[in-house]
Amino acid sequence: MEKQRKKLLFTMLAIVFASCAFAQGNGTAGINEATQMVTSYFEPATQLIYAIGAVVGLIGGVKVYNKFSSGDPDTSKTAASWFGACIFLIVAATILRSFFL
Structure with missing residues (x-):
């Protein structure tokens, strides 16, 4: 039972970290857009x-x-x-x- 909880906890953490990693891509697009606006x-x-x-x-x-x-x-x-x-x-x-x- 304890092993299943640990597996579930690690799986949840892996899902959270993966979604955070994918969310970082949108920040780059925003920074590039801001840079283009300033240079214009x-x-x-x-x-x-x-x-x-x-x-x-x-x-x-x-x-x-x-x-x-x-x-x-x-x-x-x-x-x-x-x-x-x-x-x-x-x-x-x-x-x-x-x-x-």
Whole structure:
């Protein structure tokens, strides 16, 4: 009688573990779908960052021109900071895109 209980218990455990093992396959499909969804947003996000960089560049150009026209002594500092900001946006977008895709 005791042997039958042990056999029944081991059989039940084997069935439970087997069903858990089969359930793991669906998790992989979900992770792959989530990865595809995240990577599909990178192209529009990269284009958005490039557009923001262009706007920042135009605003910076106008500010530097105004400072240069008024004879401000720190024009080169302002130009370098705006130029650096534009370069950072472009490089950051490119590096993020290449890193994640």
